[in-house]
Amino acid sequence: MALLSVRNLHARVGDKDILKGIDLEVGAGEVHAIMGPNGSGKSTLASVLAGRDAYEVTQGEVLLDGKPLLELAPEARAAEGVFLAFQYPVEIPGVGNLHFLRTALNAQRRVKGLEELDAMDFLQMAKEKSKLVQLDAAFMNRSVNEGFSGGEKKRNEIFQMAVLEPRLAILDETDSGLDIDALRTVAGGVNGLRSPQRSMVVITHYQRLLDYIVPDKVHVMAGGRIIRSGGRELALELEEKGYGWLGLQDGKAAATKGGEARR
Amino acid sequence: MTPGVTRYVDVASRFQARDATTPAWLQRVRQEGLEHFARLGLPTTRDEAWKYTNLSPIADGAFVPSATAGSTAELSAVVARLALPGPRLVFVDGRLSPELSSVAGLPRGLTLKPLRDALVEDGALLEAELGQRALAAEQAFTALNAALLEDGAVLRLAPGALSEVPVQLLFLTRGDAPVLASPRILVVAGEGSEATLVETYASATGVSGQGFTNAVTEVTLGDNASLKHYRLQSEGDAAVHVGGLHVLQGRDSRFVSHNFAFGGVLARNEVSVTFAGEGGDATLNGLYVGRGTQHLDQRTALDHAVPRCTSRELYKGVLDDRARGTFHGLVKVRQDAQRTDSRQQNRNLLLSEHAQADTRPQLEILADDVKCAHGAVVGRLDAQALFYLRSRGIPRAEAERLLTYAFARELVDAVPEGPVRASVEGLLAPKLPGAPRTEVTA
Numbered sequence: 001m002a003l004l005s006v007r008n009l010h011a012r013v014g015d016k017d018i019l020k021g022i023d024l025e026v027g028a029g030e031v032h033a034i035m036g037p038n039g040s041g042k043s044t045l046a047s048v049l050a051g052r053d054a055y056e057v058t059q060g061e062v063l064l065d066g067k068p069l070l071e072l073a074p075e076a077r078a079a080e081g082v083f084l085a086f087q088y089p090v091e092i093p094g095v096g097n098l099h100f101l102r103t104a105l106n107a108q109r110r111v112k113g114l115e116e117l118d119a120m121d122f123l124q125m126a127k128e129k130s131k132l133v134q135l136d137a138a139f140m141n142r143s144v145n146e147g148f149s150g151g152e153k154k155r156n157e158i159f160q161m162a163v164l165e166p167r168l169a170i171l172d173e174t175d176s177g178l179d180i181d182a183l184r185t186v187a188g189g190v191n192g193l194r195s196p197q198r199s200m201v202v203i204t205h206y207q208r209l210l211d212y213i214v215p216d217k218v219h220v221m222a223g224g225r226i227i228r229s230g231g232r233e234l235a236l237e238l239e240e241k242g243y244g245w246l247g248l249q250d251g252k253a254a255a256t257k258g259g260e261a262r263r
Numbered sequence: 264m265t266p267g268v269t270r271y272v273d274v275a276s277r278f279q280a281r282d283a284t285t286p287a288w289l290q291r292v293r294q295e296g297l298e299h300f301a302r303l304g305l306p307t308t309r310d311e312a313w314k315y316t317n318l319s320p321i322a323d324g325a326f327v328p329s330a331t332a333g334s335t336a337e338l339s340a341v342v343a344r345l346a347l348p349g350p351r352l353v354f355v356d357g358r359l360s361p362e363l364s365s366v367a368g369l370p371r372g373l374t375l376k377p378l379r380d381a382l383v384e385d386g387a388l389l390e391a392e393l394g395q396r397a398l399a400a401e402q403a404f405t406a407l408n409a410a411l412l413e414d415g416a417v418l419r420l421a422p423g424a425l426s427e428v429p430v431q432l433l434f435l436t437r438g439d440a441p442v443l444a445s446p447r448i449l450v451v452a453g454e455g456s457e458a459t460l461v462e463t464y465a466s467a468t469g470v471s472g473q474g475f476t477n478a479v480t481e482v483t484l485g486d487n488a489s490l491k492h493y494r495l496q497s498e499g500d501a502a503v504h505v506g507g508l509h510v511l512q513g514r515d516s517r518f519v520s521h522n523f524a525f526g527g528v529l530a531r532n533e534v535s536v537t538f539a540g541e542g543g544d545a546t547l548n549g550l551y552v553g554r555g556t557q558h559l560d561q562r563t564a565l566d567h568a569v570p571r572c573t574s575r576e577l578y579k580g581v582l583d584d585r586a587r588g589t590f591h592g593l594v595k596v597r598q599d600a601q602r603t604d605s606r607q608q609n610r611n612l613l614l615s616e617h618a619q620a621d622t623r624p625q626l627e628i629l630a631d632d633v634k635c636a637h638g639a640v641v642g643r644l645d646a647q648a649l650f651y652l653r654s655r656g657i658p659r660a661e662a663e664r665l666l667t668y669a670f671a672r673e674l675v676d677a678v679p680e681g682p683v684r685a686s687v688e689g690l691l692a693p694k695l696p697g698a699p700r701t702e703v704t705a
C-alpha cells in the first residue's frame with residue numbers, strides 16, 4: 001500500500017480553484033519529484049497536505065498509510081509524520097530556534113506516548129543532527145529563521161526534518177536560491193535521511209537537484225493537475241526541451257488529462 | 264463636587280485633623296493638596312489626558328487609608344517571594360512595615376529613609392523638593408496623594424555614589440479591604456551618581472486582591488547622573504492603581520524606565536520626563552498585559568526643553584478577553600531643543616475578538632533640526648507564523664502562547680539579566696505562560 005495516496009484532490013482559495021483533481025501515490029521509501037511552471041499549484045498542494053486552512057478542499061481525499069489526513073489539524077498531521085519544508089520559511093522573532101524545535105519534538109512525542117526529552121538530551125541530539133546540514137550552532141541559538149540568509153533558512157528546514165524524523169517529507173523548492181556548495185550540502189542532508197520507511201515529495205524547478213537527490217518518479221504539474229508522470233528521464237527531457245514540449249508555452253495545462261498521462 | 268470627590272475630601276480632611284503635631288510646612292503641603300484636589304475633582308473622559316479611561320471604580324469605591332501596617336509577620340513568605348536581594352523598604356496597605364524592611368547592605372553614598380522619618384528629620388530638604396516634579400496644582404491624583412502625605416521613601420545619592428545592587432520599595436496590599444494607599448517617593452541623585460530603584464506593587468492575596476494605590480514618584484537627576492527605574496505593577500485583578508513617575512534630568516544624565524503593568528481592574532501608569540540640561544538620554548520601556556476586564560492605561564510625556572537630548576520609547580500591550588489597553592505618548596520638542604533625537608513606538612497585540620487597544624502617539628515639534636520618529640500598531644498573531652509552528656507539531660494553544668510571549672519578550676529582555684529580570688519573569692509567568700522555562704543554548 002502506498003504511504004501517501006492523493007485522490008482527485010480539488011482545492012481553492014476564495015472562489016479561485018487552484019488544485020483541479022490531483023492524483024498521486026507515493027510508496028513507502030520512495031522519492032517523487034514534482035516539477036511544473038510557476039503558479040501551477042505545487043506549493044498549494046504542499047500546503048493542503050500540511051493542513052494550511054487558507055485553502056478549502058472541495059473534493060477528493062488524502063490518505064496517509066491508509067488513514068484519512070484531511071480531517072486532522074496541522075499539528076496532528078505533524079505527529080502522524082507529515083513534514084513540510086517551506087518554500088518561504090517564516091521568520092519568527094522572539095522564539096528561539098532550539099526552544100521551538102524541542103517544543104515541537106516533545107509535542108509529537110506526547111502524542112505518541114513517548115517521554116519528553118529534557119533540555120540536555122535534546123541539545124545533544126540536535127547538535128548531532130545539525131552536522132548533517134552543517135548548520136552552525138550560532139544559528140540554533142537565534143530566533144527561528146530571523147535574519148537567516150535564503151540558504152540558511154533552507155538548511156534550517158532540513159535540520160528540523162532531521163530532528164523530527166517524519167514519515168512523509170514534502171520539500172518545496174528547498175534547492176531554490178542555493179549556490180552549488182549549499183545545494184550539495186542540503187542534498188547530502190536529504191539523502192542522509194532517505195530510508196525505506198521515509199517517503200519524500202521533492203518540488204523543484206531544476207533537474208540539477210535531481211542529480212543529487214535521485215527520484216523514483218517525476219511528475220509534471222500544470223494548471224492544478226498532474227499532466228505527466230514518468231521516471232527520472234522525464235526530468236532530463238524537460239530540462240532539454242522545456243515545458244513547451246508538453247504543450248505548455250503559456251504555462252497552462254494542455255488538454256491532456258492527468259489520468260491519461262500517468263504511466 | 265461629585266459624591267466621589269466629596270468622599271475623598273472627607274477622607275483626607277479626617278486624616279489631616281487626626282495629627283496635630285505636624286510641622287507647619289507639612290500641614291501646608293497637605294492642606295494645599297486637599298484644596299487642589301477639591302478644586303480639580305476627579306478627571307473625566309472629557310479631559311484630554313483621560314480620554315480613554317473611565318474612573319468610576321475610583322469615584323464609586325469607598326477607599327480609606329489604613330491607620331497602621333498592623334501585624335505583618337504573616338506576610339514574610341510573600342515578601343520572601345517578591346523581595347530582591349539588597350536593601351528594601353516594605354509597606355503594607357500603604358504603611359511602613361519596619362519588621363519586613365531591611366536596609367542592610369545599602370551601598371556607600373546612598374541614603375534610603377522611610378518618608379515618615381524624613382518628614383521629621385529632613386524637613387528642609389523635603390520642603391524644598393516635594394511637589395517640584397509632580398504638580399498638585401495641575402494633577403488631581405498628585406493633589407490627593409499630597410493631601411494624604413505620610414508614607415513612602417526618600418532615596419538620596421551623594422555625588423559620585425555608585426550602586427550595583429538595586430534598592431527595592433515593595434508595596435503590598437493585603438487585598439481583603441478597600442484600602443487607599445498613597446505612597447510618595449522622592450529620589451534626588453547627585454552629580455555623577457548611579458543607581459537602580461525598583462518599585463514593586465503586589466497584592467498579598469494574589470490575583471483576587473482589591474484596594475486603591477495612588478503612588479507618586481519624583482526624581483531629580485543631577486548632571487551626569489544615571490538612574491534605572493523599574494515599576495513592577497502586579498496587584499490583584501480587582502485592585503485600582505494610579506501611578507505617576509515624574510523625572511527632571513540634568514545635563515548628560517541618563518534615565519531608563521521599565522514600566523510593567525500586569526495587575527488591576529483599572530491601572531493608570533504615567534511617566535513624564537523633562538530634559539533640563541543638554542545631552543540627556545531617556546529610555547522609556549513599557550509592557551502592559553491585560554485579560555478579563557482589565558483596563559490598563561499608559562501615558563507618557565517627554566519634554567525636550569533643551570537641545571541635544573535623546574529619547575527612546577517602546578511600549579507594548581498584550582490584551583486578551585475583554586481587556587482594554589491604551590497608550591498616549593506625548594513628545595514635545597520645544598523651539599530651542601535643536602538636535603533632539605526621539606523615537607517612539609507603541610505595538611499592541613490583541614488575543615481576542617473583544618480585546619481593545621487605543622494608541623495615540625502625539626508629537627509637538629517646534630524646533631526644526633530634529634530627528635523624530637514614531638509608530639503605532641494594533642495587530643493580531645501572525646497566521647503564517649502560527650501555521651509554521653503548528654506544522655511542526657506544536658498544538659494551536661501552545662503555539663499561540665509561544666508567539667505571544669515572543670511579542671512581549673523584547674521588553675523582558677531589555678531588563679539586564681539578574682534578580683530584577685527574574686522577578687519580572689516571575690510576575691509575568693502566570694499571565695503569559697509561553698515563556699521558555701529552561702532556555703537551552705548550543
Ligand SMILES: Nc1ncnc2c1ncn2[C@@H]1O[C@H](COP(=O)(O)OP(=O)(O)OP(=O)(O)O)[C@@H](O)[C@H]1O
Nearest residue numbers: 013016018036037038039040041042043044045054
Ligand atoms: N492564498 C492565496 N490566495 C490567492 N491566490 C493564491 C493563494 N495561494 C496560491 N494562489 C494562487 O494559486 C496559484 C498556484 O500557486 P502556487 O504557489 O501553488 O504555485 P507554485 O506552483 O508553487 O508556483 P512557484 O513555482 O512559483 O512556486 C497561483 O496562481 C497563485 O497566485
Ligand SMILES: [Mg+2]
Nearest residue numbers: 042043044087
Ligand atoms: Mg511554489
